[in-house]
Amino acid sequence: MSGHHISSAKFLWGVGISLLILTIITVGVAFIEIPSPWNIVVAIAIALVKASIVAAFFMNLYWDSRFNLLLLVVGILFFILLIGITLMDTLYRTDPLPSF
Amino acid sequence: MSQTSAIDQLTAHVQHHFVDSDQQFESAKMGMWVFLVTEILFFGGLFAAYIVYRAWYPDLYIMASEQLDTFWGGVNTVVLIGSSLTVAMAIRSAQLNQQKGIVINLLITIALAFVFMVIKYFEYSHKFELGIFPGAYYTFEGIDHPQANIFFSIYYMMTGLHGVHVIVGIGLMVWLLVKARKGVFHSNYYTPVEITGLYWHLVDIIWIFLFPLLYLID
Numbered sequence: 001m002s003g004h005h006i007s008s009a010k011f012l013w014g015v016g017i018s019l020l021i022l023t024i025i026t027v028g029v030a031f032i033e034i035p036s037p038w039n040i041v042v043a044i045a046i047a048l049v050k051a052s053i054v055a056a057f058f059m060n061l062y063w064d065s066r067f068n069l070l071l072l073v074v075g076i077l078f079f080i081l082l083i084g085i086t087l088m089d090t091l092y093r094t095d096p097l098p099s100f
Numbered sequence: 101m102s103q104t105s106a107i108d109q110l111t112a113h114v115q116h117h118f119v120d121s122d123q124q125f126e127s128a129k130m131g132m133w134v135f136l137v138t139e140i141l142f143f144g145g146l147f148a149a150y151i152v153y154r155a156w157y158p159d160l161y162i163m164a165s166e167q168l169d170t171f172w173g174g175v176n177t178v179v180l181i182g183s184s185l186t187v188a189m190a191i192r193s194a195q196l197n198q199q200k201g202i203v204i205n206l207l208i209t210i211a212l213a214f215v216f217m218v219i220k221y222f223e224y225s226h227k228f229e230l231g232i233f234p235g236a237y238y239t240f241e242g243i244d245h246p247q248a249n250i251f252f253s254i255y256y257m258m259t260g261l262h263g264v265h266v267i268v269g270i271g272l273m274v275w276l277l278v279k280a281r282k283g284v285f286h287s288n289y290y291t292p293v294e295i296t297g298l299y300w301h302l303v304d305i306i307w308i309f310l311f312p313l314l315y316l317i318d
Contacts, residue, residue, distance in 0.1 A: 006195045012185060012192065013185065015188075016181060016182065016184070016185035020178060023181065027174055030318050031318070036158070043312040047311075050308045051309070054305050054308070058301050059298055059301045059302075068130060075140050075141065076140065079141060079144040082141070082145070082148055083147070083151060087151065087152070097156055100247075100250065
């Protein structure tokens with residue numbers, strides 16, 4: 001099939017190794033005392049980089065039809081909407097916390 | 101074998117409602133991406149529960165996280181990243197008509213997925229020994245917080261659902277392995293390998309977020 005991007009074995013291994021390095025960084029950063037909530041921000045940021053690398057170079061989004069990337073981005077947007085609107089409610093409640 | 105018969109072999113998979121093999125491949129990929137987006141929102145609901153409870157009970161999360169073994173969580177992360185690499189290599193083998201490469205890389209991916217589930221099994225059984233069960237069955241006394249069982253309900257739901265997805269992935273890849281050994285896949289047709297690979301990478305991505313959020317709350 002023409003037009004299919006074939007990554008070299010070296011490239012795929014390079015992506016894998018960079019993911020392993022980022023995993024080591026993820027664990028290492030957890031041992032550094034960062035004031036909340038920035039510790040969560042840093043952890044999520046590193047996870048986002050790892051996820052983007054998997055999506056772009058293992059899932060081939062970098063070379064694929066842009067529509068697939070659009071699907072992913074819009075899906076993530078709706079996820080952010082879910083979290084954002086939920087938090088807009090739960091974070092600003094003045095009621096006591098529920099018993100559960 | 102005549103020329104026409106050889107071409108028929110290469111295009112036998114093309115269904116009548118597609119213009120050519122490429123269009124069929126691209127629509128299969130798009131269909132899988134639509135499914136993956138539903139999976140993101142599926143897990144997204146659980147992440148929403150995690151976030152709300154962490155906002156309400158931040159101390160609980162710090163205390164409860166001590167019951168999760170960071171080392172084995174880290175090993176599982178490495179195992180899944182490795183399996184993403186090998187499934188990508190399996191797709192590459194299919195693209196290059198290397199049947200042996202497809203088989204070997206799928207085998208290693210399945211093996212790594214099994215390693216992940218074995219480690220999960222030991223994690224869960226260790227917790228069960230301590231009385232750490234989800235929800236109403238929680239009997240562990242070691243965490244001084246009235247909502248401790250809620251954290252572990254969330255933990256079991258998220259990692260359990262993820263584990264179910266790993267098992268489904270194992271099943272899919274065993275099916276791919278059987279077909280690959282029969283020589284079904286070649287550089288003109290490897291669509292099932294490609295879209296199963298996409299599914300597997302998403303399972304890896306979900307774990308990439310689960311690991312720091314559950315195991316690295318320190």
